[in-house]
Amino acid sequence: MIRAENTKSIQWSDWLFNAVNYTLLTILLIVTIYPFYYIFIYSISDSFRAQSGVFLWPAGFSLESYKATIKLQGLGDAAIISVLRTVLGTAITVVCCSFFAYLITKREMPFRKIIYRFVLITMYFNAGFIPWYLTMKMYGLQNNFLLYILPTALTGFYIILIKTFIEQLPPALEESAKIDGAGYITIFTKVIFPLSTPIIATIAVFAAVGQWNTWFDNFFLVENPKLQTLQLLLYNFLSQSNSISNMSAADLTMSAEARVMTPQSIQMTITMLVTLPIVIVYPMLQRFFVKGIMMGAVKG
Numbered sequence: 409m410i411r412a413e414n415t416k417s418i419q420w421s422d423w424l425f426n427a428v429n430y431t432l433l434t435i436l437l438i439v440t441i442y443p444f445y446y447i448f449i450y451s452i453s454d455s456f457r458a459q460s461g462v463f464l465w466p467a468g469f470s471l472e473s474y475k476a477t478i479k480l481q482g483l484g485d486a487a488i489i490s491v492l493r494t495v496l497g498t499a500i501t502v503v504c505c506s507f508f509a510y511l512i513t514k515r516e517m518p519f520r521k522i523i524y525r526f527v528l529i530t531m532y533f534n535a536g537f538i539p540w541y542l543t544m545k546m547y548g549l550q551n552n553f554l555l556y557i558l559p560t561a562l563t564g565f566y567i568i569l570i571k572t573f574i575e576q577l578p579p580a581l582e583e584s585a586k587i588d589g590a591g592y593i594t595i596f597t598k599v600i601f602p603l604s605t606p607i608i609a610t611i612a613v614f615a616a617v618g619q620w621n622t623w624f625d626n627f628f629l630v631e632n633p634k635l636q637t638l639q640l641l642l643y644n645f646l647s648q649s650n651s652i653s654n655m656s657a658a659d660l661t662m663s664a665e666a667r668v669m670t671p672q673s674i675q676m677t678i679t680m681l682v683t684l685p686i687v688i689v690y691p692m693l694q695r696f697f698v699k700g701i702m703m704g705a706v707k708g
Contacts, residue, residue: 444683451676459670473677482633482641489553490620490638497557497619502612504561506604509570510596524571531564544629551632555625560618566611573607574600617686642678 450458454468461467477483512520512527549555577600585595601608623639630636 444687447676447679451673451680453673455670455673458673473673474681477645477674477677477681480641480645482636483638485634486636486638486641489556489635492553493556493637494616494619497560498612498615500557500561501563501566501615502608505563505566505611506570506601506608507596508562509567510574510600511592512567513571513574514592527562527564527567531568541628544625550629551635553635555629556619556637559625560615563615566614569611570604570607573604577603613690616689620686621682639682642682646675646678 446462449464449466450462451473452469452471453462453466454470455473457467511517512524514520517523544550544555544559549558581599581603582595585599590598621639623637623643626635626637626640
């Protein structure tokens with residue numbers, strides 16, 4: 409009798425815990441997703457009807473804001489630069505950080521502990537904007553596409569994650585490759601790198617998001633409009649949304665279905681165009697993301 413009451417009490421407490429847990433997680437999910445959903449439904453709503461407010465469903469349906477935004481001058485070139493920056497910058501970051509992390513796991517590497525300490529220091533101390541600006545100019549990276557990909561080739565946080573992950577791989581794998589006559593580069597490319605896919609995918613997500621969203625270096629060091637990134641271009645358009653909406657109205661008056669764009673609809677559309685590529689790419693690498701973070705952060 410007592411055991412039955414205890415079992416019933418445990419089942420009731422489990423049910424209550426699950427109910428509270430699922431309720432809180434559902435609220436957190438809604439709070440996290442709704443802002444992005446709101447931006448999306450506003451961007452596809454009729455501009456005038458959306459001004460009175462949207463909540464769960466679009467206020468009408470119109471893609472005029474997307475048509476007007478896509479026609480903005482220089483948008484195509486800026487999109488190409490941003491894609492190239494993201495793809496090349498991410499690839500260079502992954503290759504350089506992973507190979508550097510592999511090298512500092514080798515005991516025979518001279519001063520490897522000192523070099524690793526310098527990597528750690530960069531995570532805690534920053535020289536500031538002026539030294540960074542002067543250094544980039546001294547290296548000839550002003551108005552140079554290499555500005556987007558070289559400074560991020562080595563990142564301390566990524567190196568620490570990869571190094572920790574590599575140290576957890578069985579040493580017998582590398583030893584057997586050495587017996588077969590493989591050198592460091594062969595071992596890295598044929599053994600270490602393929603086995604490090606989870607952590608490589610993790611830093612690839614970090615690097616790609618960073619490259620896609622960054623506009624700071626473009627703003628201060630690039631004056632050539634041909635090298636302007638999509639983020640800076642759209643940032644400028646966001647600050648000029650009132651004039652863009654008037655321009656869109658003038659351009660679309662010849663259409664039978666013309667709609668005057670409001671500043672809010674232009675802003676929502678630009679925000680969607682900037683964030684949508686990352687939102688599409690992230691789920692493809694999500695299955696590696698958690699595993700890579702957990703395995704790459706077990707040891708210091």
